[in-house]
Amino acid sequence: MPKRPEVSAPRKAPGLSPLYRQVRTLLIQRIAEGHWRPGVLIPSEMQIAAELGVSQGTVRKALDEMTVENLLVRQQGRGTFVAQHDEARILFQFFKIAPDTGEPVFPESILRACVEAAADAGEAAALNLRAGAPVIRIARLRSLAGQAVISEYITVSAQLFPELGHDGALPNNLYAHYANRFGVTVAGGRERVKALPATAEDAPLLGLEAGAPVLLIDRVATALDGAPVEWRRSYCVTESCSYVSLLR
Amino acid sequence: MPKRPEVSAPRKAPGLSPLYRQVRTLLIQRIAEGHWRPGVLIPSEMQIAAELGVSQGTVRKALDEMTVENLLVRQQGRGTFVAQHDEARILFQFFKIAPDTGEPVFPESILRACVEAAADAGEAAALNLRAGAPVIRIARLRSLAGQAVISEYITVSAQLFPELGHDGALPNNLYAHYANRFGVTVAGGRERVKALPATAEDAPLLGLEAGAPVLLIDRVATALDGAPVEWRRSYCVTESCSYVSLLR
DNA sequence: CAGTGGTCTAGACCACGTC
DNA sequence: ACGTGGTCTAGACCACTGT
Known part of the structure; x- marks a missing residue:
C-alpha cells in the first residue's frame, strides 16, 4: 500500500483507483496466490489496516465489497474467513x-x-x-x-x-x-x-x-x-x- | 426517525434494526407513496441527515444500499435521483x-x-x-x-x-x-x-x-x-x- | 473477560457538475 | 465559486464468540 508523504492529511494520487480498491486488489491476490487458502481465518481489520498503513474504515470497505462478491465470509465475534466452495x-x-x-x-x-x-x-x-x-x-x-x-x-x-x-x-x-x-x-x-x-x-x-x-x-x-x-x-x-x- | 435521548452518545434500541435500515425503509416509503416520483432529485445527504436527526454517514449507507438495489441513481456533483424504468x-x-x-x-x-x-x-x-x-x-x-x-x-x-x-x-x-x-x-x-x-x-x-x-x-x-x-x-x-x- | 466484526458519529479533503 | 456525492480518517460503543 502506498505510503502517504503527508503527516495528517493522506491524499490519493490523481488517476489512481480509490485506496479501498487497491486494498481489495491486494487481498484478492493473496487468495489467488494461495497465501490465504479457502476456509482460513484472515487477520482482523485492525491488523490489516496497521500492516498496510490505512485506516480500519478503508479496510472494512474492501472487505465489505469482497463479502458481496462471495469471496469472504464474515462472522461477528469470530472473524473474516476466505469463502469455500461448499x-x-x-x-x-x-x-x-x-x-x-x-x-x-x-x-x-x-x-x-x-x-x-x-x-x-x-x-x-x-x-x-x-x-x-x-x-x-x-x-x-x-x-x-x-x-x-x-x-x-x-x-x-x-x-x-x-x-x-x-x-x-x-x-x-x-x-x-x-x-x-x-x-x-x-x-x-x-x-x-x-x-x-x-x-x-x-x-x-x-x-x-x-x-x-x-x-x-x-x-x-x-x-x-x-x-x-x-x-x-x-x-x-x-x-x-x-x-x-x-x-x- | 427516532430521536436519541442521549446528548453525545446515540444508542440503538435493542431488538430494532440498525439506524441506516430504518432510514432506508423510510426513504423507500417516500418513493412507494409517491412523494418522490421516479426521476426526481432527492434532497442531499446532509439535508436528509439534518431532517432525520442522524449523521450523514448513516444516510449515506442507506442510500448506498438503495443504489445497489437499483432504486436510486447517484451522480457525483449533481445529486441522487429516484431510478426510472428507462x-x-x-x-x-x-x-x-x-x-x-x-x-x-x-x-x-x-x-x-x-x-x-x-x-x-x-x-x-x-x-x-x-x-x-x-x-x-x-x-x-x-x-x-x-x-x-x-x-x-x-x-x-x-x-x-x-x-x-x-x-x-x-x-x-x-x-x-x-x-x-x-x-x-x-x-x-x-x-x-x-x-x-x-x-x-x-x-x-x-x-x-x-x-x-x-x-x-x-x-x-x-x-x-x-x-x-x-x-x-x-x-x-x-x-x-x-x-x-x-x-x- | 478479551477480541472480533457491526453500527454510528464527526470532520476533512477530493472530484465532478453547475452556475 | 459553490454544492454535490466520493473517499479517508479517527474514535466511540454495541453485539457476538470464545476462554
Whole structure:
C-alpha cells in the first residue's frame, strides 16, 4: 500500500483507483496466490489496516465489497474467513436449478467419461486457448431425488488442471476440487440458456425421446483474475424443475 | 426517525434494526407513496441527515444500499435521483434475452389482445389474489431486429391497474407505464425458466412447427413492498439469442 | 473477560457538475 | 465559486464468540 508523504492529511494520487480498491486488489491476490487458502481465518481489520498503513474504515470497505462478491465470509465475534466452495455456496451462487416444489438440493453425479483431447474451435474460444491445446473432457449424468435430470459436458485446460480425474474418480463437487487440488478458485461466470431438442445421445440418458425439449445451460466459469477456467454445457429436463433467477 | 435521548452518545434500541435500515425503509416509503416520483432529485445527504436527526454517514449507507438495489441513481456533483424504468435499466435488470452476436437491444412489441377476466387458480396464486378476482390479460408478440422471437402473456390485477389498456394502445415499456400512470414501481422479481414444446397457438406466431422447443420465462414481478404485481410468461425462440445470467 | 466484526458519529479533503 | 456525492480518517460503543 502506498505510503502517504503527508503527516495528517493522506491524499490519493490523481488517476489512481480509490485506496479501498487497491486494498481489495491486494487481498484478492493473496487468495489467488494461495497465501490465504479457502476456509482460513484472515487477520482482523485492525491488523490489516496497521500492516498496510490505512485506516480500519478503508479496510472494512474492501472487505465489505469482497463479502458481496462471495469471496469472504464474515462472522461477528469470530472473524473474516476466505469463502469455500461448499455445497451451500454452490447451491446459492452457481447451481440455479431448483425443483418446482420443495427446497433446492445439490445433485448427485455419475461419471460417464473423462478423456484428454485436443481443443476444438469452440473449446479454444470459450477457454481462451489456442486450437489444439490439450484439454480434459468430462461427461456426467446428474440426478435430483433419484431422477436423472442433467447431462453435463465439461471442458477444462489440461495445463491448468494436470491429470484431473486420472485417478479414475472425480468428486461430485468439482469447484471445491479445483480449489483444493489445483489452487484454482472459481469466482464467477456467465451462463447462456437456450431451449433445444434433445440429442440422440442425451435423450435416452434423460428418459426422453430424441427431439424432446431440453434446457441447455452454457456456462463459462472464471477465476479470481477473470480468466475463463471451465466450459460447461448442462442439458436439463425441466419437467419438474426450473432454472431460477432472482431479479434485483 | 427516532430521536436519541442521549446528548453525545446515540444508542440503538435493542431488538430494532440498525439506524441506516430504518432510514432506508423510510426513504423507500417516500418513493412507494409517491412523494418522490421516479426521476426526481432527492434532497442531499446532509439535508436528509439534518431532517432525520442522524449523521450523514448513516444516510449515506442507506442510500448506498438503495443504489445497489437499483432504486436510486447517484451522480457525483449533481445529486441522487429516484431510478426510472428507462429502457437502459430494463435491459440491465429485467430483460435478460441477448442476441448471441452483438449487443442487447430492447424489443419491439405488437399488442395481440388485452381483455378483462376473472383470475384463474394460477393467476390468483401468482398475484396473491382470490380466485375470480378481476384481472387484465395482455398478449403481445415481441421482436428483436425485425424477427418475432417472444410470445408474451401478462396478467395483472384490474384493481391495482384500473382500465389498463382501455384506451386501446399500450406502451412498449410497460414498467415505466405502471410507474407513471398507476404509481406502481416494479422493484424486483423472480424468474423460472423451462424448455417446452411450442403450443399450437405460439408456434405460427414465432415461425415454428408445433412442438419445436421454446424457452419459457415465467416471471412474477414485485413492487417496492415485495408484493407481486405482475405475472408474465414469455415464450422465446432461442435460435439466435439466449437468456443470459451473470454469476457473481 | 478479551477480541472480533457491526453500527454510528464527526470532520476533512477530493472530484465532478453547475452556475 | 459553490454544492454535490466520493473517499479517508479517527474514535466511540454495541453485539457476538470464545476462554
